[in-house]
Amino acid sequence: MQNTLKAEGEACDADEECESSLCDKLPGKSTVCFRRCSQECKSGDICTPLAVNDRFACVPERPGLCQSCALNVDCPYPGDKCVEIGGAKVCARDCSFDGVCPSSYRCADATDTNGEYVTKQCQPISGTCECTAATSGQQKPCSETNNIGTCMGVQTCKPPNGYDACSAHVPSAESCNGRDDDCNGQTDENLGDTTCGVGECRRTVSNCANGAPQTCIAGSPNTELCDERDNDCDGMTDEGFDKSTSLEHCGACNNPCIRANAVPTCNAGMCSILNCLPGWTNADGIDANGCEYPCTPTGAEVCDGVDNNCNGQTDEGFGLATDPNNCGVCGRVCNVNNGNINTYACVAGQCTIATCTTGYQDCDQTYASGCEQHTQSDVNNCGMCNTRCMTANGTPACTNGMCGIGSCNAPWDNCDSNVMNGCETNTNTSLSHCGACGNACPTRNNAQSSCNGSCGFTCNPGFTDLDGNAANGCEYACIPTGLDDPDDSATDTNCDGIDGDAARAIFVHPAGDDSAPGTRQAPKRTVQAGINAANTATKPHVYVAQGVYADPGTVTLRNGISVFGGFNATTWSRAGSFTTTVRGNTINGGNIIAMQGAAISLPTTVGYMTIRAMDATSAGVSTYGVHCVTCTALTLRSVNVIAGAGGTGTAGTAGSTGLAGFNGNPGVNGDRDNNSGGTGGPGGASNCGRAGGNGGAGGWNGATGSAGATGANGTSGGAGGGGCSACFGSCRSGDGVRGSNGTTGSPGGDGSGGLGSTFVGNFLVTGSGGSGSTGGPGNGGGGGGGAGGQDICDNVGGLSGKGNGGGGGGGGGCGGTGATGGGGGGSSIAVFLVSSTGIRLENCELTSGNGGAGGAGGQGGSGGSGGSGAPGGNASTSEIGLGGSGGNGGTGGRGGHGGGGAGGASYALYCSATVATIVNPVYSYGAGGAGGVSSGTAGAVGYAADTN
Structure with a gap:
């Protein structure tokens, strides 16, 4: 743009x-x-x-x-x-x-x-603007003006002569010199251009460029082309090219003369058709689109869908515009199958409907669909086109061209038989026509009648249809005041006929069935089944009818599931006279627990029942009425909790008698005439490392016999007998000395008596008596000394003898084993709370039984007897001495006695890491269990108190 x-x-x-x-x-x-x-x-x-x-x-x-x-x-x-x-x-x-x-x-x-x-x-x-010595060099603007323009300059202060002449030059006409002569802000402007040459050689240059005059030089000529230009610069354009007849340049350069399906010709610069190619005709007479019509003349026109005479028309003269038997095309007969058309017409070559069969009309004005509407039965075209039957709240009908009602939309009905207002009655809401025309709803006692497809009623304020019997209306006078949780007043505040909310509860009955759904009509049998069902159904209450419930195992509470007793077994009304008892008698982990809970963090209440843990009949078993760990949101309300007596502790077992020491072995006989025999007998062995000493060997050739070896643990052996020598006559060597007997082992230490109950693993555990230790072993007996040797010398040649060997000492007996201590007695605790700060006990009676007595400690085992010392050798005692007998082994010490077990505790309430809110409690507790007896140390008496 x-x-x-x-x-x-x-x-x-x-x-x-x-x-x-x-x-x-x-x-x-x-x-x-x-x-x-x-x-x-x-x-x-x-x-x-x-x-x-x-x-x-x-x-x-x-x-x-x-x-x-x-x-x-x-x-x-x-x-x-x-x-x-x-x-x-x-x-x-x-x-x-x-x-x-x-x-x-x-x-x-x-x-x-x-x-x-x-x-x-x-x-x-x-x-100052004055020119003084002080302002020397100061300048002020000035100008030179004439009819050509105004040029600016400055005057400079040059004292004492004042400001000098204006530095501006006089404006003059612009010339080619690179300066702004006329001071108009432009340089060498308006000096004109010069043109030279013709055709494509024509050139134009500015007369002045960069302050210097310029010369015009024409361009060089080229070969002439047909392009509307003077390429050879001779003043003529496209000479030599005949644009009047050339098929390549017809009328203009590079404008080829081409006509479709024809032989072209260029005449006076106009492209036209010389003749058509075979099979083609210029039917429209326009040369520009060539021979556009594919046709070969064959003769006069016939009705065959072909342009026989190639005049651009097909089947002309045969009435194709109006003939229903040749409508638009030869042989096209107007006909619509099943179109309900009586007569046809052909208009402008298109089949149309002249008349319809009686009872039908062409409502969509479409030939292809014929007379498509049966106006005798069509509800949208009843009697005539576009006459639509309407039925309020129903489906219309058209019969013999007249509108009527076909059917009514449920719950609407035509109860007044008037076609004009359609299905005027809503049988879901009409008290006169409830569910069907003519069915009027009756009046009910203390209620407002209603209709919702069937007759019903709404109770007047202060009344409820408790029995579900419509005949007597709203027979139950009750004003709902809010949610109904069972409470001390047993008031029905939600008007469902019971104290509590039946819709939010599972029901339990002694004659129920745990496979039942837990309703009032089909209750569960066990309390645990009721709790589990409530947890699954997300119902917060379990209501337990009067009776005794001995659930298999412990009743385990669920977080947020409250359990209430005291309900009548027939009417499910609640009162203090209806007693519900939950008994526990199953031993688990050494405890009987009637009811237990853990991690109760949502509001949960157990109320209006007796919870009893039965007496323990097995050794050391404790009883708990209620056992709860981290039950911070639990409330016990008007509950009587009873824990039975704890079980007696098990008696300790007696120790066993120690093993006896083995006897020593006899010394070997010596020989009066030679150096044979006379060795000492080996000491007796011991199972506890206290062997007897070996007997000493007999002396030889007048030497003193060897001393008996020391028995284990320092028992000395007997000294050897002295030797004898005689060169004339005879002599008898000395007897070996008997070894010392081993000392008796020290008795084992007695086990300690069991101490009172301690808190272990969220339970109260009563201390057992300690076991006695094993008695010390008896020492081995010392070995007997060997007899002295004999030396006889005379002139006829003497014989030297070997003394008899000493007997081995007996092995020491082993100590008796210690007895085991008696087991602790079971405790009795009505309510046992661990880490349950926040729990509430309201109007509860807590009773614990007697603690179980501690078990008696066992007797320590007797020490094993020591082995007997063996006799020394006794050969030729007239000449050589007897070997000394070995000493007897010492008896083992007795085992220590087992301590007696501690007696079980009795608490109405036991709290560990718990601060409970307690309102109007009644406590009763039994005696602490007696400590277990012992020949050593008896067990401690069990603790007993209202609370710990």
Whole structure:
């Protein structure tokens, strides 16, 4: 799109006409386009407001700085002010846009001759416009003007001669010299162009370029082409090309003469058809589209769908526009199968319907569908087209061309037999026609009758249909006041006939069945089944009828499932006289727990029942009525909790007798005549490392017998017998000394007595008695000393003898084993709470039984007997001494006795890490269990108190 915006200096009427978007005027001047100061002013221009407080624009600089003035209007531009400088009134120049001033001037505020404060005016830096020695070199603008233009310059202060001549040159006509001769801001402008050559050789150059005159040189010619140009620069165009007859350049260069399906010809520059190709005809007589019609003439026209005479028409003259038997096309017979059409017509070659079969009409005006509407039965075209049958709240019918009611939309019905108002009665809401026409709803006692497809009623305020019998209406006088949780008053606050909310509860009955759904009519049998069913069905209550419930195992509470007893077994009314008892008698982990819970963090209540843990009949079993861990949101309300007696602790087992030591072995006989035999017998073995010492060997050839070996653990052996020597006569060597008996082993330590109950693993555990230790082993007996040797010498040759060997000492007996301690007695605790701060006990009676007695400690086992020392050798005792007998082994020490078990505790309430809220409690507790007896240390008596 051509740019029509106006350049700087052109006349304008509005900003949007200018390239700069600034259309304005100076006082007394016409409106033109200005350059904006933000676009940077040209050399020789300055930025100033076009009027007082007006927009800024670039304008030619005019002399005026330091020019004498009387008023502001005496200065060149509206923004320039007449100010007093150095005692003289002179013109300043506006510099408020960019603060730029000529050399020797500064941009500063001033006071004009009217005494008004003005801002941003260029003023001499020296403070005066006078040319003095102090202002030497100061300049002020000046100009030279004639009929050609105005040239700007400056005058410079050169004292004492004042300002010198104006430096501006005199305006002159523009010449080609690279200078702005006429001072209009342009250089070498309007000096014209020169043209030379013809055709494609024609050239045009500016007469002046870059301050130098220019010469025009024509271009070089080329070979002539057919292109509407003078290529060879001879003043003629396309010579040599015949555009009148050339098929390539017909009428114009490069305009080929081509006609479809024809032989073309170019005549006087016009392309036409010379003749058509075989099989084609120029039926429309237009050369431009060639021989467009594929046709070969065969003769006169016949009705066969072919243009036989190639005149561009087919089957002309055969009435195809009106003949129903040749409608539009030869042989096309108008017919619509099953169209219910009586007669046909052909209009403009299109089959149409003339008349319909009686009872039918062409309502959609479409030939292909025939007379499609049976107006005797069509509800949208009943009797005639577009007559629509309407039935309010029902389906209309059309019979013999008359509208009627076909059927009514349930629950609507035509109870007044009037076709005009359709199905006027809603049998879901009409009290006179409820469910069907004529079925009126009866009046009920204390109720308002209603209809919802069948008769019903709504109870009047203060009455409820509790028995579900419509005949007696709302027979139950009750005003609902809110949610109904079983409470101390046993009041029915939601009017469902019971204290509680039957819709939010599972019911339990002694004669129920755990496979039943848990309703009042089909209750569960066990309390646990009721709790589990409530948890699955997300019902928060379980209601338990009067009776005794011995659930298999412990009843385990569920988070947020409350259990209430005290309901009548027949009517499910609730009162304090209807007693519900939950009994626990199953041992699990050494405890009988009637009811337990864990992690009860949602409001959960157990109320109006007795919870009993039965007496423990097995050793050491504790009983808990209620056992709860982290039950911070549990409430026990009006509950009687009873814990049975704890079981007696198991008795400790007796220790076993220690193993006996083995007997020592006899010493070997010596020989009075030689050095054979006489070895000491080995000491008896011991199963606990206390063997007897070996017997000493008999001496030889008059030597002293060897001492018996020391028995295990330091029992000394007997000394050897002294030897004898005789060179004349005879002598008898000394007997070996008997070994010392081993000492008896020390008795084992007795086990400690069981201490009181301690809190272990969320249960109260009673201490068992300690086991006794094994008795110390008896020491082995010392070995018997060997007899001395005999030395006989005489003149006839003497014989030396070997003394009898000492007997081995007996092995020490082993200590008896320690007995085990008695087991702790079972505790009895009515309510046991662990980490359950927040729990509440309201109006509860808590009773614990006696703690079980601790079990008796077992007797320590007897020590094993020591082995007997063996006799020494006894041969030839008339000449050689007897071997010393071995000492007997010591008896093992007895085993320690087992300590007695501690007695079980009895608490009505036991709390661990729990701060409970307790209202109106009744406590009763039994005796603590007696400590178990022991021959060593008896067990401690069990603790007993209301609470721990």
